[in-house]
Amino acid sequence: MAPRCGAVWNEEMVVFKVPALIGIAAVLTCLSAVQAQQPADPRLAAATQAYTALPETERKAIQADLIWTGHLNSAATGNFGPLTFRAVNSFKAGRGQPDGQLSAAERQELARLARTARDAAGFAVIIDQPTGVRIGIPQKLLPKREATAAGGSRWQSADGKVTLDVSAGPATEPLQAIFERATAVNPNIQRKVTYKLLQPSFFVVAGETPTGKFFRRQALGPAGLRGFSIGYDKSMATTFDKVVTAIADSFEPFPSGAAPAPTPIPAAPGAPLVVVAPAQPATERFGVGLVVGKELVLTARAAVDPCKGLKVGSRPAKLRLQDQASGLALLDVPGLASSAVPGLRDAAPAAREAVVVLAYDGIATSRTAVALPGEVMSDAVLAPLQPGGAGSPLFDRQGRLAGLVTANPSDKGLIAGVAPQRNHAIAGVAQLRAMLEKADAKPAAAAAASGELSTGAIAETAGKSVVPVACGL
Numbered sequence: 376m377a378p379r380c381g382a383v384w385n386e387e388m389v390v391f392k393v394p395a396l397i398g399i400a401a402v403l404t405c406l407s408a409v410q411a412q413q414p415a416d417p418r419l420a421a422a423t424q425a426y427t428a429l430p431e432t433e434r435k436a437i438q439a440d441l442i443w444t445g446h447l448n449s450a451a452t453g454n455f456g457p458l459t460f461r462a463v464n465s466f467k468a469g470r471g472q473p474d475g476q477l478s479a480a481e482r483q484e485l486a487r488l489a490r491t492a493r494d495a496a497g498f499a500v501i502i503d504q505p506t507g508v509r510i511g512i513p514q515k516l517l518p519k520r521e522a523t524a525a526g527g528s529r530w531q532s533a534d535g536k537v538t539l540d541v542s543a544g545p546a547t548e549p550l551q552a553i554f555e556r557a558t559a560v561n562p563n564i565q566r567k568v569t570y571k572l573l574q575p576s577f578f579v580v581a582g583e584t585p586t587g588k589f590f591r592r593q594a595l596g597p598a599g600l601r602g603f604s605i606g607y608d609k610s611m612a613t614t615f616d617k618v619v620t621a622i623a624d625s626f627e628p629f630p631s632g633a634a635p636a637p638t639p640i641p642a643a644p645g646a647p648l649v650v651v652a653p654a655q656p657a658t659e660r661f662g663v664g665l666v667v668g669k670e671l672v673l674t675a676r677a678a679v680d681p682c683k684g685l686k687v688g689s690r691p692a693k694l695r696l697q698d699q700a701s702g703l704a705l706l707d708v709p710g711l712a713s714s715a716v717p718g719l720r721d722a723a724p725a726a727r728e729a730v731v732v733l734a735y736d737g738i739a740t741s742r743t744a745v746a747l748p749g750e751v752m753s754d755a756v757l758a759p760l761q762p763g764g765a766g767s768p769l770f771d772r773q774g775r776l777a778g779l780v781t782a783n784p785s786d787k788g789l790i791a792g793v794a795p796q797r798n799h800a801i802a803g804v805a806q807l808r809a810m811l812e813k814a815d816a817k818p819a820a821a822a823a824a825s826g827e828l829s830t831g832a833i834a835e836t837a838g839k840s841v842v843p844v845a846c847g848l
Contacts, residue, residue: 419460422475426455437477440489441466442624445617450624496618500625503528506543508601511625513618534743535736535761536608537615539622543601550595554578557591565757565796577628584795585748586759588612590619594628601628661742661763662844663735664706665779668816669713671695672706673807674766674844677783679704684847687711692844696814701806702781705814706844715839717768718821719811720775723804724751730777731833732758733841734767742843746834751778755798760784766844769801774833775821778803 426434434453441447447462460475467473470481477485497515502508505528517530517539527542554573557580568582577594587609593602603626607615662678664687672687676697679685685692687708697704724730732749735742742763749758749769756769756778765783768776782800802810811818828836 416460418474419457422460422463423455425476426459437463437482437485439621439624440485442617442621443489443492444485448616448620492617498618498621502630503541506541506601507598507630508541508543508603509625509627509630510541510603511622512539513622516615516618536611537605538607539603539605541603543599545599546595550576550578550593550600553593553600554580557593563798583609584759587795590623592623592626596629598629658848660783660846660848661735662783662846663733663764663766663768663780664842664844665717665766665768665776666711666713666840666842667705667716667811667818670708670711671713671814671816672708672711672842672844673779673810674704674706675779675781675783675802676702676704677781678765678844679706679846682846682848686845686847687842696810698810698813701802701810702800703779703802703806703810705810705816715836716819717770717774717776717837717840719807719818720771720773720777720804720821724769724771724777726751726753728771728777730756730769730771731830731837732756732760732764732767732769732780733834733838734760734764734780735841735843736761736763744834744838744841746830746838748830751801752798754801754803756780756801757796757798759796760799764799768837768841770833770837772827772833773821774828774836776804776807776837779807 426437429437431453434455435451438447438449438451438453438459441459441462442449442451444466446465447459449458449462463475463477464473466485467477467481470484471478495515496513498511498513500509500511503510505522505526512530514530517532517537519529519531519533521529523529523540523542525542525544527540529541530539531537551573554571557578558568558571566582566584568580570579570581572579576596577592579590579592581588581590583589587606589604589606591602591604593600603622605619605622607619660678660682662674664672664674664678667673672692676699679694680697682694685694685706687706690708690711692706692708695705695707728751730749730751732747734745734747736745747758747760749756751757751769760767760780762784764780767780769778769780771777778801780799781802784797784799808818
């Protein structure tokens with residue numbers, strides 16, 4: 376439901392009664408009306424008067440700096456109210472009286488800290504040429520840039536934990552229909568919408584998955600639909616929430632006036648700039664493998680068939696055996712050691728048993744090993760697997776091999792580039808054993824554990840046998 380502006384809907388409710396990232400959307404709708412209310416606190420009244428006397432550019436600059444120091448979760452509108460008053464006082468904590476006003480020294484320190492944060496992120500407002508959208512990009516945090524198949528632009532972090540998509544296209548259906556689809560409940564996806572706002576010309580949807588957070592805004596104008604969406608790992612929320620607020624504050628779907636010149640910033644000194652290039656057909660498909668013997672890797676058939684060439688890590692590989700019924704495949708990898716072959720458990724996991732899925736996220740040389748929480752669901756596992764996760768092994772809480780993902784996760788279910796919990800087909804214990812016996816590779820006996828192991832302990836031990844697989848197309 377859209378917020379109502381007025382005495383009941385105040386600035387505190389705009390931001391603090393809903394999750395972070397919501398403030399931008401609600402502020403865009405209500406902040407002007409809120410700020411116009413007569414402040415009751417004498418300190419707020421004095422601060423409002425002093426702030427109003429400043430040029431608009433300086434008022435906005437102060438708010439933008441407060442966003443970057445993490446004290447303001449709102450749009451930099453140039454208006455002053457309780458939210459900006461509290462943000463100033465939060466910044467001033469330990470520096471001076473909580474009067475909502477900045478001395479010359481405090482203003483200089485605020486600007487310095489904000490500039491340091493912006494520079495660290497490589498934040499620059501650009502016009503995204505494929506879409507025409509004006510938006511701020513933290514180019515040091517999101518150095519990977521590419522064109523999307525739909526004609527938009529994508530920026531990602533080096534480890535793949537953050538994805539920002541900018542899109543544009545014709546308005547082929549009502550905005551409300553897109554909004555309803557974006558907020559629909561899917562029982563197969565563990566995704567919680569924590570805020571939704573629909574207005575005649577735009578909508579906002581924000582929420583979270585078990586491991587991530589997402590924010591999306593879509594706008595309707597004479598040129599069609601334009602928007603952006605961003606998803607990122609929850610572990611980054613403390614530092615990245617303010618960056619998302621800054622991105623949302625900078626967003627102009629249909630900009631007017633002179634556009635700032637793009638200023639690409641490399642991820643590190645001397646690093647090459649990444650430029651937008653036309654989308655090219657994929658030349659590789661990625662998967663995951665498990666070392667099960669000397670020079671022998673078990674993986675999913677979906678990851679390696681058909682392929683013009685195979686690699687396990689940096690080593691050339693060759694398909695030895697594949698089984699259509701189980702969805703499994705075995706690869707010969709000359710020179711590959713087998714010092715850490717995991718043991719196979721005796722029986723299949725019970726329904727809803729917790730497991731750890733060891734996988735690889737990202738593409739090509741940027742692939743990163745990850746340990747993901749999972750839950751066994753009959754012949755599937757519920758886990759937040761990214762595309763390229765076919766072949767990822769499952770381990771129970773005693774570190775024993777309990778299954779292997781046989782389906783290649785699709786990118787169609789990603790939420791702003793972040794994988795939610797979804798069901799993925801697996802081969803179970805019996806199928807793994809049968810496949811290994813076909814290759815005369817006797818499954819290793821599972822070592823007994825005195826109790827449940829932590830995810831870190833499982834990843835440390837079993838992760839030594841998990842390897843990235845690349846299939847040349």
